[in-house]
Amino acid sequence: xxxxxxxxxxxxxxxxxxxxxxxxxxxxxxxxxxxxxxxxxxxxxxxxxxxxxxxxxxxxxxxxxxxxxxxxxxxxxxxxxxxxxxxxxxxxxxxxxxxxxxxxxxxxxxxxxxxxxxxxxxxxxxxxxxxxxxxxxxxxxxxxxxxxxxxxxxxxxxxxxxxxxxxxxxxxxxxxxxxx
Amino acid sequence: xxxxxxxxxxxxxxxxxxxxxxxxxxxxxxxxxxxxxxxxxxxxxxxxxxxxxxxxxxxxxxxxxxxxxxxxxxxxxxxxxxxxxxxxxxxxxxxxxxxxxxxxxxxxxxxxxxxxxxxxxxxxxxxxxxxxxxxxxxxxxxxxxxxxxxxxxxxxxxxxxxxxxxxxxxxxxxxxxxxx
DNA sequence: TCTAATTTTCAGAAATTACTGAAAATTGTA
DNA sequence: TACAATTTTCAGTAATTTCTGAAAATTAGA
Numbered sequence: 420x421x422x423x424x425x426x427x428x429x430x431x432x433x434x435x436x437x438x439x440x441x442x443x444x445x446x447x448x449x450x451x452x453x454x455x456x457x458x459x460x461x462x463x464x465x466x467x468x469x470x471x472x473x474x475x476x477x478x479x480x481x482x483x484x485x486x487x488x489x490x491x492x493x494x495x496x497x498x499x500x501x502x503x504x505x506x507x508x509x510x511x512x513x514x515x516x517x518x519x520x521x522x523x524x525x526x527x528x529x530x531x532x533x534x535x536x537x538x539x540x541x542x543x544x545x546x547x548x549x550x551x552x553x554x555x556x557x558x559x560x561x562x563x564x565x566x567x568x569x570x571x572x573x574x575x576x577x578x579x580x581x582x583x584x585x586x587x588x589x590x591x592x593x594x595x596x597x598x599x
Numbered sequence: 600x601x602x603x604x605x606x607x608x609x610x611x612x613x614x615x616x617x618x619x620x621x622x623x624x625x626x627x628x629x630x631x632x633x634x635x636x637x638x639x640x641x642x643x644x645x646x647x648x649x650x651x652x653x654x655x656x657x658x659x660x661x662x663x664x665x666x667x668x669x670x671x672x673x674x675x676x677x678x679x680x681x682x683x684x685x686x687x688x689x690x691x692x693x694x695x696x697x698x699x700x701x702x703x704x705x706x707x708x709x710x711x712x713x714x715x716x717x718x719x720x721x722x723x724x725x726x727x728x729x730x731x732x733x734x735x736x737x738x739x740x741x742x743x744x745x746x747x748x749x750x751x752x753x754x755x756x757x758x759x760x761x762x763x764x765x766x767x768x769x770x771x772x773x774x775x776x777x778x779x
Numbered sequence: 780t781c782t783a784a785t786t787t788t789c790a791g792a793a794a795t796t797a798c799t800g801a802a803a804a805t806t807g808t809a
Numbered sequence: 810t811a812c813a814a815t816t817t818t819c820a821g822t823a824a825t826t827t828c829t830g831a832a833a834a835t836t837a838g839a
Binding site: 435455545 | 605606608609615616620621636637688702703706707710724725726730732736739740743745746747749750758760763764
Binding site for chain 1: 796797798799800801806807808
């Protein structure tokens with residue numbers, strides 16, 4: 420199977436962006452062909468479409484599965500594994516954010532939690548103040564994201580469209596409930 | 600100036616996380632020493648503390664300045680440039696998000712906008728539907744982030760603490776105003 | 780303007796990351 | 810179980826990224 424001409428732009432672009440998004444060029448390109456192709460694809464098809472080795476495709480598929488961005492699909496009477504996106508575009512985007520939080524925030528949060536355990540006390544040392552601040556920030560972000568991640572796509576869209584307008588709603592709530 | 604022992608953990612960790620956060624190991628380490636040291640530091644001090652070349656420090660400082668994470672500071676009677684964080688921890692975090700949006704979202708959004716210009720019409724082609732979906736998602740994220748980014752740290756903290764509890768406030772609003 | 784202090788640049792070297800392809804392992808069917 | 814189809818692994822190689830250090834450029838004071 421040959422790469423359809425209309426996909427080339429996206430494959431090239433996803434390849435270039437791949438490393439910024441947390442994987443590498445080939446993995447980005449693989450994600451592009453899988454997302455923009457209606458039919459599930461098998462490893463040989465992907466290798467041909469991108470002109471890369473079979474081994475590379477195998478590693479890339481493992482990576483995309485570890486990100487939970489693709490899913491195996493089997494065709495009756497065919498032993499090959501076929502791959503398709505693990506959800507809607509919206510779900511894939513949330514999944515990327517989720518994995519990145521795990522890889523980019525969790526390790527630091529663990530370290531800082533540990534530091535605050537052992538360093539309890541001299542909260543006046545400059546560095547320890549920064550540790551506390553970064554810890555609090557990441558902890559807040561973490562619970563916020565957990566919370567957000569559980570919302571339905573629809574609620575989330577509504578919320579995002581409201582944007583900072585939420586501030587006004589919050590003010591309103593305060594006036595009504597008298598709390599914050 | 601030698602690297603204080605209590606900073607070593609953070610320098611090593613920020614180095615390891617650096618590439619996941621969008622820069623490289625040395626730049627991550629440089630950010631760590633600058634953030635965790637009370638006094639502004641000059642390039643030679645940083646080079647000594649991290650045992651890296653002067654040229655490397657120069658490049659790293661440029662990178663951190665392009666991210667707007669550090670700022671020059673001058674001492675009277677001293678021609679050297681000293682560097683300190685460009686803001687509070689909270690501001691630095693927002694700045695990282697802001698720069699990453701610019702590097703990780705904007706290029707794709709530009710491409711997709713262009714595609715939708717030229718491809719206007721056959722919205723039934725599978726790939727074009729995906730293009731539209733990704734475009735709408737990124738566009739929504741973009742305006743949401745712009746909005747959020749303008750809020751004061753305090754409002755933002757309040758909003759994050761509320762988390763998905765915002766959903767309930769929104770429901771309340773709908774009941775009251777009869778709109779969404 | 781001249782000079783010394785300081786910073787930046789960048790070619791080459793070092794380190795890291797990614798890729799290939801053939802061999803090994805696994806899987807499903809008969 | 811035996812075998813062919815398929816996938817995974819991984820040593821060696823290729824490509825990319827990062828780093829060094831000396832030379833070039835810039836800057837500020839005399």
